[in-house]
Amino acid sequence: SQKIEQNSEALNIQEGKTATLTCNYTNYSPAYLQWYRQDPGRGPVFLLLIRENEKEKRKERLKVTFDTTLKQSLFHITASQPADSATYLCALLYGGSQGNLIFGKGTKLSVKP
Amino acid sequence: KAGVTQTPRYLIKTRGQQVTLSCSPISGHRSVSWYQQTPGQGLQFLFEYFSETQRNKGNFPGRFSGRQFSNSRSEMNVSTLELGDSALYLCASSFAGGGHYEQYFGPGTRLTVT
Numbered sequence: 001s002q003k004i005e006q007n008s009e010a011l012n013i014q015e016g017k018t019a020t021l022t023c024n025y026t027n028y029s030p031a032y033l034q035w036y037r038q039d040p041g042r043g044p045v046f047l048l049l050i051r052e053n054e055k056e057k058r059k060e061r062l063k064v065t066f067d068t069t070l071k072q073s074l075f076h077i078t079a080s081q082p083a084d085s086a087t088y089l090c091a092l093l094y095g096g097s098q099g100n101l102i103f104g105k106g107t108k109l110s111v112k113p
Numbered sequence: 114k115a116g117v118t119q120t121p122r123y124l125i126k127t128r129g130q131q132v133t134l135s136c137s138p139i140s141g142h143r144s145v146s147w148y149q150q151t152p153g154q155g156l157q158f159l160f161e162y163f164s165e166t167q168r169n170k171g172n173f174p175g176r177f178s179g180r181q182f183s184n185s186r187s188e189m190n191v192s193t194l195e196l197g198d199s200a201l202y203l204c205a206s207s208f209a210g211g212g213h214y215e216q217y218f219g220p221g222t223r224l225t226v227t
Contacts, residue, residue, distance in 0.1 A: 041220075041221075042220055043117070043203050043221050044205075044216075044218050045218070046216060089155075089156065099169060100146065100158045100161050100169045100171070101146075101158065103156040103157075105154075
């Protein structure tokens with residue numbers, strides 16, 4: 001079955017630096033991969049979606065890459081701020097075009113001033 | 114547009130009881146998915162409903178069930194509660210469902226089973 005792993009449970013960085021989070025998956029490459037942000041006590045919030053034929057996607061200070069050869073997605077936050085502190089989840093489509101999302105367990109990012 | 118709402122926000126139940134959770138999706142969204150989130154297992158997919166039909170189901174026992182009404186509102190039910198059912202239950206809606214559409218999550222229902 002498809003598995004999705006986010007290598008780091010926690011990542012601590014200094015304000016202003018670039019945070020890089022990793023998401024790896026096994027088996028087949030999904031058609032889509034999504035990234036979400038979750039704050040304590042709240043539901044996840046959608047950030048970015050990247051398709052398998054897209055190498056890179058950007059949105060303001062966020063950048064996502066998708067490497068189907070490595071079976072990996074990288075999520076970058078440039079010029080990080082303390083307000084970026086949260087848990088970031090990657091999710092991929094499982095079960096065909098009408099399938100559901102399966103989520104990684106998340107990486108908790110802490111940005112120190 | 115109003116976001117996804119879930120009721121109740123917090124619930125305390127006793128082992129063996131049953132519970133019903135409610136979710137109102139964003140207006141116009143026909144797909145509603147339910148997830149269980151625990152510290153150990155993370156976010157796990159329970160089921161998805163689209164136009165009142167269950168379209169996908171996760172790997173949970175039959176004690177977990179759900180339904181969707183004609184107005185897209187959804188409920189999930191857990192019967193014969195176990196201590197391990199304590200979790201945050203999240204509902205998410207999307208326009209057409211399937212994992213290639215972004216999902217909009219509600220705030221969740223925190224269920225505690227004692």
